[in-house]
Every structure is written in structure tokens, then in C-alpha cells.
Amino acid sequence: MNNRDRNFTKAKLERRRQQIEESVARYLAQLDTADRQEPTDVLVAKTDRLKEKITRLEQEMERLDGLEAQMLASPDRQISLTDPDARSMSSSGRGTGVVGYNVQTAVDTEHHLIVTHEVTNIGTDRAQLSGMAKKAKAVLEVERLDVVADRGYFASEEILASEQAGITVTLPKPMTSRAKAEGRFGKADFVYLPEQDVYRCPAGDMLTYRYTNVEAGLTVSRYWTSACPKCPIKAQCTPGKERRVTRWKHESVLEAMQDRLDANPDAMRIRRQTVEHPFGTLKARMGSTHFLTKTKPRVSTEMALHVLAYNFTRVLNIMGSKAILKAIAS
């Protein structure tokens, strides 16, 4: 899934850069953690994978530099400022905003056809995941569906709702950890052991279950150990009396998602390549003005026509005109 208006914008590039920096920082921290442990085969493999990930991210950073140079050479941030339906949208989730529409799309990874789309003037993608994924599943008439989305769609409830609808989601978790930002261990450094319902901390202690609460509509449990005050690496862990780890009731859904991402490190590259194809084509066809019409119903119709035209030429390219004419005739 992606948001057309935000593609190719400076805000998007900056956001991506920031994400890469955060990912690199996270991987480096994981490497640090790995360095403190006894080297085992599994650990060596993990370390190698982390190094590979870092190299790939560095390459991606170089690609972004090239993209930015191209973008600066062809300024095209034309947005309808006079359209009453347009809303100021957060383009990075960090305060910057553009005015326009948010076009949600689901694109199939094999043929790059747009399976479904929707024009909204909701500024963020956070609440869009399960709705779009369910629409795509209905269009495709499949029992199960795998969806790869970017981290702007990360919302625990949306991921759970998708999972419950038979849709497996893969997307990276945004970095929101304060501990991590302050250079301390992040939650990823604590390993959950389901049989014992405990977390193993970087010092090897077990954080046991303490209590359950409902916070911001989510049922969460807290875990901690009384070993913290005497812990030799406490400074890297918590400035408080003890380190507490929070676990959502459905955290296993998020853990399974992280495992999928770790098992398929190419998922996000495939997502990007998949959405770049339709967006590149649509952008070229729509030109720099993006939408010719105003107000949401008209913009929705205009977008639907663009999607239809894109899909039609895509099918034409995949099947060839003879096969299409034959299919139409039969």
C-alpha cells in the first residue's frame, strides 16, 4: 500500500532517511547486544544478517541521495490549495503537512495491478490498513491474503483486525521507544518466553508478570524483576528503580509479524518496487497537476479512471492485444 500524494515528495524522502537512520541505529544496538553474548552459530548468523541489513540500508541511503538530486531538478509539488475537500495532511507523521488527498492503494506484487484503491482526506495511514486489506481480499476472492505495508500503517489494532480477517500483514514497527532514543536497551533486547510467560532481559534475568491494565483501549500487562537495583548494566537499561516491560494482550501477533519480516528481509524492497511501478506510471500520466478536478467525489472519479486506464494498459502489456480481444470475444 502507499499514498500517491506523498510519493516523490521531499517530506517522503526525509521521512525515509530518518527511518533508515533509525533502523541502522536499531541494528547497531542489536549488534552491541549480540557482542555481549557468548558467540554461538545462531548468534554469528544473526550478526551476519544484521551487517547485511546495515549494508543494504547504506545503499538505500545512496539511492535516496540520487533521487533527491533528480527531484530538486524537477519541482512538482503541485497541490490543490483551493479545494475545500482537501485537508492538511501530515506527510511524515512528524509535524510537516501538505494539502491534498490521500490515495490508498493495494497493488499486487506479481503483476503490479492495482487491486483496489480509495481516495480519502484522512491525513495519516494509521487507521487504513485493515479496511484496505479487507477490500483487496474481497476483490481477489481469496481465503487468505499476505499484505506488505510501509510503517506509516503500523497500528496494533489494525494489524490484529487484519489477522482476524485472514490477512497476514508484514510491516516494520516505527521506532517510538524512548529508552532506545536515549541509548538504552530497547524492547527488542528483551526476549519473551511464552511457556513461562516471562521476559529474559539483557542481563539474563527473568522479568515476571505483575499486573494487567487497560491503557488507551489496549489490554496490556507489565513485567519486571526485582534484580534491577543490583544489576551491573542497569545504567544501560533504566534510570528508574527497575525496568518494566509492557506486553499487549495480542503482542504475539506483532511478534509473528516481526519474525516474518526477519525471515524475509526483502519484503520492504519488494513493497517499494511494487508500488513504484503504478505510481511512476500514474504520475507520468497525470502530469504535475495531479488532479484536474476538485472536491472529493470528483477527485475519486478522476482517480478511478486513472486506475482503470493503468490496469488496462498493464493487462495489455502482460497478455498482449490478441489475447485480450479473444478474452473479450469469448
Ligand code: SF4
Ligand atoms: S536493569 Fe533489570 S531488566 Fe535491565 S538488564 Fe539489569 S536486571 Fe535486566
